[in-house]
Amino acid sequence: MDAPDLNLLPALDALLAEGSVTGAARRLGLSSSAMSRTLARLRAAIGDPLLVRAGSRLVPTPYAIALRDRVHTLAREVRDVLSPQDSPLDLATLDRTFTIRANEGFVGLFSAPLVAAVLAAAPRVRLRFAPKPAKDAGPLRDGAVDLDIGVLGAFAPEVRTHLLFRDRFVGVVRTGHPLLSAPVTPPRYAAARHVVVSRKGGFKGPVDEALAMLGLQREIVAVVPGFPDALRIARQSDLVALVPRSCVGDASFPHDLLSFELPVATPEIAVSAMWHPRLDADLAHRWLRDTVMAVCRAATRDLRERPGWPGMASQASSAGEG
DNA sequence: TCACGTGTTTCGTTAATCCG
């Protein structure tokens, strides 16, 4: 059996897009008779007339209509595959959708400046923020996710990573909460009732382990899937929320909430960007990574300069002032 | 192994024809 003639693919794409031999010929820089002969070859190869006479014009057959989108996608992919990779990246015309998987905390803090930075440089690029149901390299591998942002897990070994910033947990309560009427000591903190965030619904975390070292135990009365949910509950109750400090630095952080340093030591949270090595050399993806890193650097600069940010010399303090 | 000659195939062109 003969291999299909792949040279016919761009001609088929042009014919289905134009619906006309003359139009397709013009598009590919050929004479209409040459395109007519190519159409004849396509008809023989596919076994369908593809375009048939309807009065003075040609109309596509149902099979041609069914093929149109597939052929167009294929033709574009073939063009991309065979295009030299070292051609300069043209951000002004870059037409692409990037899917970024991140938790609500990251989206809340970084999505606005990231979208602004992306649109400023590449107006035809679209960003799709996908929820982060689990740590799973599958979507990175199969291409459903371009960039995964979060804490490194037991990821596939081939996945590339880059540290974006370091974070740490802080406590958050409503204004006027009795916990902040005196220094937040481990016993006073443990005596309060808490709301925590867990995607898997777990009730125990590093804070509980640190408290246990001191012989203390806190009472968790609510587990929610996202940090905004925890903040909402803290705002309307006496529950103490546990959220990353980056959430507190968000401009949208409610004024009637106060954050405070935890009275126990907890491990830092290293937030990283992760991507599949398949995209390592992709110029557009590299630009996206650089943009994400730059936005994170700029957005966390202000936060880093505030007391209590990881790596900064600081004492426990109640936030919300100023 | 390589260069060369020759026949075949492919795919383009122009010009003519057909069709609505």
Add this chain to the structure above:
DNA sequence: CGGATTAACGAAACACGTGA
């Protein structure tokens, strides 16, 4: 008249045998 198709033809690529 505009657009599709076909016939005739040519250039380039390809396949293959041959000889150095």
